[in-house]
Amino acid sequence: MRRFLLIALPFTWLLALFLVPFLIVFKISLSDIALAIPPYTPTLDLSEGWAGIKAFLSQLDFENFIFLTQDDLYWKAYLSSLQIALIATVLTLLVGYPIAYGMANAPDHWRPTLMMLVILPFWTSFLIRVYSWMGILSTEGYLNQFLLWLGVISTPLTILNTQTAVYIGIVYTYLPFMILPIYSALERMDGSLLEAAEDLGCSRLSAFWLVTVPLSKNGIIAGCFLVFIPTIGEFVIPSLLGGSQTLMIGKVLWEEFFNNRDWPVASAVAVILLLILIIPIVLFQINQQKQREAEE
Amino acid sequence: MRHLMMTTTAALALTAFAAHAQEVRVYNWSDYIDEGLLSKFEQETGIKLIYDVFDSNEVLETKMLAGGSGYDVVVPTGTFLQRQITAGAFQKLDKSKLPNLANMWDVIEARTAQYDPGNDYSINYMWGTTGIGANVGKVTEVLGEDAPLDSLELVLNPANMEKLAACGVHFLDAPAEMIPMALKYIGEDPNSHDPDVIAKAEPVLSAVRPYIQKFHSSEYINALANGDICVAVGWSGDILQARDRAEEADNGVEIVYNAPTEGAQMWFDQMAIPVDAPNPDAAHLFLNFIMDPENMAAASNYVYYANGNAASKEFLEEDVIGDPGIYPSDEAMENLFTTTPYPANVQRIVTRLWTRIKSGT
Numbered sequence: 286m287r288r289f290l291l292i293a294l295p296f297t298w299l300l301a302l303f304l305v306p307f308l309i310v311f312k313i314s315l316s317d318i319a320l321a322i323p324p325y326t327p328t329l330d331l332s333e334g335w336a337g338i339k340a341f342l343s344q345l346d347f348e349n350f351i352f353l354t355q356d357d358l359y360w361k362a363y364l365s366s367l368q369i370a371l372i373a374t375v376l377t378l379l380v381g382y383p384i385a386y387g388m389a390n391a392p393d394h395w396r397p398t399l400m401m402l403v404i405l406p407f408w409t410s411f412l413i414r415v416y417s418w419m420g421i422l423s424t425e426g427y428l429n430q431f432l433l434w435l436g437v438i439s440t441p442l443t444i445l446n447t448q449t450a451v452y453i454g455i456v457y458t459y460l461p462f463m464i465l466p467i468y469s470a471l472e473r474m475d476g477s478l479l480e481a482a483e484d485l486g487c488s489r490l491s492a493f494w495l496v497t498v499p500l501s502k503n504g505i506i507a508g509c510f511l512v513f514i515p516t517i518g519e520f521v522i523p524s525l526l527g528g529s530q531t532l533m534i535g536k537v538l539w540e541e542f543f544n545n546r547d548w549p550v551a552s553a554v555a556v557i558l559l560l561i562l563i564i565p566i567v568l569f570q571i572n573q574q575k576q577r578e579a580e581e
Numbered sequence: 582m583r584h585l586m587m588t589t590t591a592a593l594a595l596t597a598f599a600a601h602a603q604e605v606r607v608y609n610w611s612d613y614i615d616e617g618l619l620s621k622f623e624q625e626t627g628i629k630l631i632y633d634v635f636d637s638n639e640v641l642e643t644k645m646l647a648g649g650s651g652y653d654v655v656v657p658t659g660t661f662l663q664r665q666i667t668a669g670a671f672q673k674l675d676k677s678k679l680p681n682l683a684n685m686w687d688v689i690e691a692r693t694a695q696y697d698p699g700n701d702y703s704i705n706y707m708w709g710t711t712g713i714g715a716n717v718g719k720v721t722e723v724l725g726e727d728a729p730l731d732s733l734e735l736v737l738n739p740a741n742m743e744k745l746a747a748c749g750v751h752f753l754d755a756p757a758e759m760i761p762m763a764l765k766y767i768g769e770d771p772n773s774h775d776p777d778v779i780a781k782a783e784p785v786l787s788a789v790r791p792y793i794q795k796f797h798s799s800e801y802i803n804a805l806a807n808g809d810i811c812v813a814v815g816w817s818g819d820i821l822q823a824r825d826r827a828e829e830a831d832n833g834v835e836i837v838y839n840a841p842t843e844g845a846q847m848w849f850d851q852m853a854i855p856v857d858a859p860n861p862d863a864a865h866l867f868l869n870f871i872m873d874p875e876n877m878a879a880a881s882n883y884v885y886y887a888n889g890n891a892a893s894k895e896f897l898e899e900d901v902i903g904d905p906g907i908y909p910s911d912e913a914m915e916n917l918f919t920t921t922p923y924p925a926n927v928q929r930i931v932t933r934l935w936t937r938i939k940s941g942t
Contacts, residue, residue, distance in 0.1 A: 318925055320668045324646040358936060424749065425809050446795045529754075529796045529939040537936070543639035544756070544932040546646060546925070 314552035315345035349553040370516040373455040381463030389471035446528035454522040463508040470504025605863035615883035636799040653864035659696035659849040660922040678865040681872035689889035703851035705889025712840040714820030719811035731839035746792035749810030754796035756935035818886035847917035
């Protein structure tokens with residue numbers, strides 16, 4: 286009985302916070318658009334009992350999913366989101382790893398302070414931080430003024446409203462999610478392993494590649510997933526920092542919802558986005574499971 | 582102990598206040614009111630006013646169609662209002678509670694009646710045109726002294742736009758404004774709902790697309806005022822606000838607004854009461870307060886938009902009533918066109934076209 290309760294708790298959590306919202310969205314994705322409140326039909330009329338439910342179910346269809354395959358906008362947006370998320374994840378890793386490495390190798394009494402510095406930006410609203418990047422990156426912004434003052438450039442660079450600004454925004458926002466898991470992996474590493482590698486003739490660089498990186502692999506993978514998954518569906522950063530050529534699925538979803546008032550198609554887009562995200566997560570889980578079994 | 586006592590007193594005071602206080606929640610466009618009016622309303626009526634803002638009709642419409650927005654007064658544009666009335670989103674006004682309706686301007690009421698027959702559901706708050714804002718110094722530097730500041734040639738002719746790209750151009754992120762404008766430019770009916778005619782807007786806009794820095798419906802106010810961009814296609818009053826902010830900042834930026842001579846779109850922002858408004862009585866009080874000539878004039882003097890209130894004209898400042906960019910002359914009024922909402926299937930085509938124009942796919 287106790288075991289059952291123990292399992293029931295996380296499952297209730299999953300049911301209430303994931304499965305129920307998903308089913309609601311999925312149900313809307315099978316409906317049709319209507320000019321009404323709410324803007325789709327059919328609505329479930331429980332007062333008619335079983336007949337009502339049957340009538341309701343008979344009106345649902347997969348039309349909206351078929352529609353998504355007929356217009357190239359949707360798969361282009363999915364692909365472009367995947368590409369942006371992938372590049373941004375690699376960039377975040379390149380920036381985050383050295384920081385995590387530096388933190389893990391810092392003297393013990395410094396670490397809490399460094400950790401604090403990584404977390405500190407979270408004390409300010411995410412939206413305000415993205416807005417402040419607009420002030421930094423705009424043509425008349427601080428970055429351009431600084432570079433002009435240094436004499437590095439003679440005409441202001443156009444960074445805001447380009448893809449570059451989107452990458453800067455994503456790397457900045459998600460950096461802590463990359464640093465923290467890598468740091469915790471590196472911190473646990475046994476330093477004597479490096480000494481052993483050097484005793485056995487490794488250069489410091491090859492010791493880093495052969496010992497440190499493999500041992501921090503789990504941190505890297507966790508960090509990459511923590512950055513990659515939310516980035517695919519990212520809406521705020523591309524809409525504030527990006528230009529109109531930035532095509533991301535979050536934006537397409539927004540347009541279906543707000544411009545077309547087509548909740549059913551918007552829901553279909555969301556369902557597919559979820560499926561796209563679930564597949565790599567499940568693959569990752571299976572892979573982890575196999576590794577654990579192999580180790581045992 | 583003293584701290585505890587203070588907290589208790591404060592809590593008691595709050596409860597006492599809550600027992601009497603009424604609330605009215607207003608959802609209006611950003612940068613669209615003299616905030617002094619909000620506190621004036623609170624003082625006059627004792628009703629607590631909660632004021633939120635949005636910057637696109639789409640956001641408002643989604644809230645209306647979702648239902649249960651919790652707002653008592655909202656401000657959709659005419660075309661959107663018409664569609665939302667059909668969806669059953671608004672309640673009929675109780676005109677007996679609105680004695681200030683007598684102040685309204687019949688010319689504007691006749692035009693808004695095409696969206697809201699009999700003006701049964703809404704009152705006009707502001708109206709304006711969609712046109713071109715330009716940073717005079719930068720544009721003449723690029724295009725020369727005879728730059729067509731008051732013509733669609735400035736923003737829809739690729740030859741001009743190519744040169745302007747370097748100093749920055751923003752367009753409204755609103756297909757319902759930009760597509761009629763493009764159609765007007767090539768001599769088609771701007772209010773067409775025929776997909777074949779609407780499709781003709783695409784090559785016009787796509788040709789200038791590479792030179793547009795951003796499609797956005799509110800950022801251009803600051804961007805123009807700061808000198809970050811030199812041209813914006815936007816709403817009249819917003820551009821005039823940018824002009825004023827630049828003057829206040831004294832940063833050498835001079836902004837002008839022009840309704841294009843080829844013909845400009847005229848729109849009406851209407852105040853309406855959602856069908857599920859928590860406090861419709863207070864909402865009527867607010868509408869009546871807004872229709873007071875002096876209050877309406879204060880709002881117009883602040884935001885540089887014309888209003889639909891004839892009695893307010895005597896309280897308007899000279900740089901508002903005398904500015905043809907705000908109150909066009911009678912013959913210029915003839916040149917203004919209005920549009921009607923797209924049906925759902927055409928709306929989808931329009932949105933798709935717009936995405937294709939913006940992203941190149």
